[in-house]
Structures are given as C-alpha cells and as structure tokens.
Amino acid sequence: MPSSRRTAAGVAALSAAAALVSLTPTTASAHGAVFNPVSRVAACYAEGPETPRSQVCKDLVADSGTQPLYDWNEVNIANAAGQHQALIPDGKLCSANREKYRALDWARTDWPATAVSAGSFGFKVRATAAHSGTMTVYITKPGFDPTQPLKWSDLDATPVAVYNTTRTATDGYYSFTGTLPARTGRHVVYKVWQRSDSPEAFYSCSDVTFGGAAAQQAAAPAKAPTEARIAAGAELSTVSHAGHGGDEQAPALSAETTPGPASPLPLALAGAGGLAVFAAGSLLLGRRRNPSAS
Numbered sequence: 001m002p003s004s005r006r007t008a009a010g011v012a013a014l015s016a017a018a019a020l021v022s023l024t025p026t027t028a029s030a031h032g033a034v035f036n037p038v039s040r041v042a043a044c045y046a047e048g049p050e051t052p053r054s055q056v057c058k059d060l061v062a063d064s065g066t067q068p069l070y071d072w073n074e075v076n077i078a079n080a081a082g083q084h085q086a087l088i089p090d091g092k093l094c095s096a097n098r099e100k101y102r103a104l105d106w107a108r109t110d111w112p113a114t115a116v117s118a119g120s121f122g123f124k125v126r127a128t129a130a131h132s133g134t135m136t137v138y139i140t141k142p143g144f145d146p147t148q149p150l151k152w153s154d155l156d157a158t159p160v161a162v163y164n165t166t167r168t169a170t171d172g173y174y175s176f177t178g179t180l181p182a183r184t185g186r187h188v189v190y191k192v193w194q195r196s197d198s199p200e201a202f203y204s205c206s207d208v209t210f211g212g213a214a215a216q217q218a219a220a221p222a223k224a225p226t227e228a229r230i231a232a233g234a235e236l237s238t239v240s241h242a243g244h245g246g247d248e249q250a251p252a253l254s255a256e257t258t259p260g261p262a263s264p265l266p267l268a269l270a271g272a273g274g275l276a277v278f279a280a281g282s283l284l285l286g287r288r289r290n291p292s293a294s
Helices: 003-023 040-047 055-064 099-105 227-236 265-289
Strands: 032-036 119-127 133-139 161-165 173-180 185-195 201-210
Touching (some): 040 099, 055 099
C-alpha cells in the first residue's frame, strides 16, 4: 500500500476511535439524600418530576426544570475539605451554593414536612454510593423564622446527631439515632456529610414540624421516594447511581430491589474504540519500520 494511503488509513482509524470513545456516556457521581426526615429535593422527587403535586414542587420545576429532581442524590461540593461556611454563603445552605439547586433555598412555609417531636429520632440517609466520612446533623434554633433565608447563625451549634459513615451501607441506607431538642412549629434539619477519603462533601435541608397534629395540618406531609421511583428515574439522571473511581462502593440492595445488570453498550463502545486505536497505532508503526515499502 502506498505510504499516502497508509497514512490516510491511520488517520481514519484514529478518527473512528475518537468518535467511538466520545459516544461512551460519562456521568458525574452522586451519593445520597436524607429520607428521614425527608429532604426537600427527595420530597419533590417522590411526588414525581413530571407531575409534582405540592405548589412548592410545581414552582421548583417551573423555575429550574426537572433535572434537579432526577439528580436528587447530587447536592455536593467536590472540593469542600471542611470549609463549609467559607464556601456556602448565608441563604444558600440548602443548595450548597449551586445554581442548579437554587430553588431549594426558597424560604417558604409550604415545603412538604416531616412531623417530629423532642427526643430520640431515627435518621435515614439513602446512599447511592457509600463513603467513609462523617455526617453532622443540625437543627435550627428556637424562634427560627422559616420565611427568611436559612443562615449559618440560624443553626444550633450543638449537633442533634453525628455519625461516622463507612464504605458500606446496609440495603443502601445509613441509619443512625440522634436526639431532637424541644421546639415548636416549623424548623429545618441541616445535614453536612464530609468525606474522609476525599475533600468532597454533601448537604441537605429537611423541613420538620413540632407540635403534633395541629402543626402538621399546616404542612403537606413529606414522603420519601420509593425504590421503584428511584429505579424508574435513574436513566434520566445525569449522576451515577453506582459509585466512581474505586474509592467507594455502590450499596448492595435487597434481592427484590436490586436493579438488573447495566447495559453492555458503554463497555462495547469503549472496547471498540480501544481496538481502533491499537490498529491505527500498529499501522503507523509498520510504516515507520518499512519506509521503502510500496
């Protein structure tokens, strides 16, 4: 084969490899949300991104679209490294100062809420990737005004729970016990999950009501997403539900909730791209070794 044709063939092979590799889907990683008390993003996702029922969730979709809800497990800062207050200004705590999740910062009294009372409380966090780290959970101070944007100074300095997470999560959940102080009316429970194996951290706001049935009547009850809802929306999410980078594990679910195997298409495309690169490299190397070949 003439050298010009051989060169053209090599370029074509490299271009094909690049095209195949570019087709392989890439997703950001994400890691979970508080399901008890139900976080704002989880409550709206449970209602259904396409058909939200509560007015605040309808307004969220009208403002920001459905993607923040399909990405319910992503509210994070990749390089937080414990500098939470330095990176997140007052009024932006629920969104972690991310524009994508800006609606979560709305100071409204119609967020779906979880009825709670003072004393022992069982927290549950649905994790789609388990990490070593520490979850620190706070609650707003007595006299908190839910019609005003949440500030760092609104949080009681004493956490209501501190839990050290591991790289495994039973059936996809971290479950731990904390103690809620005496409060009345509507409050916000704020969670910070700082990884110890990475500077990444995750955040969430959960609305709660103290005061029994009378207080709860003023708020729509928050419901956590079902496993069926999570599975149904995974394909529309832009974030991974299976971990990343080998530094954590995707939690193993019970047999009845374990999703089927992932599509082999990404691996096939990546493999084809690798073979094309190898073929192109071999062709060009042969040309260098045999410059006089015709």
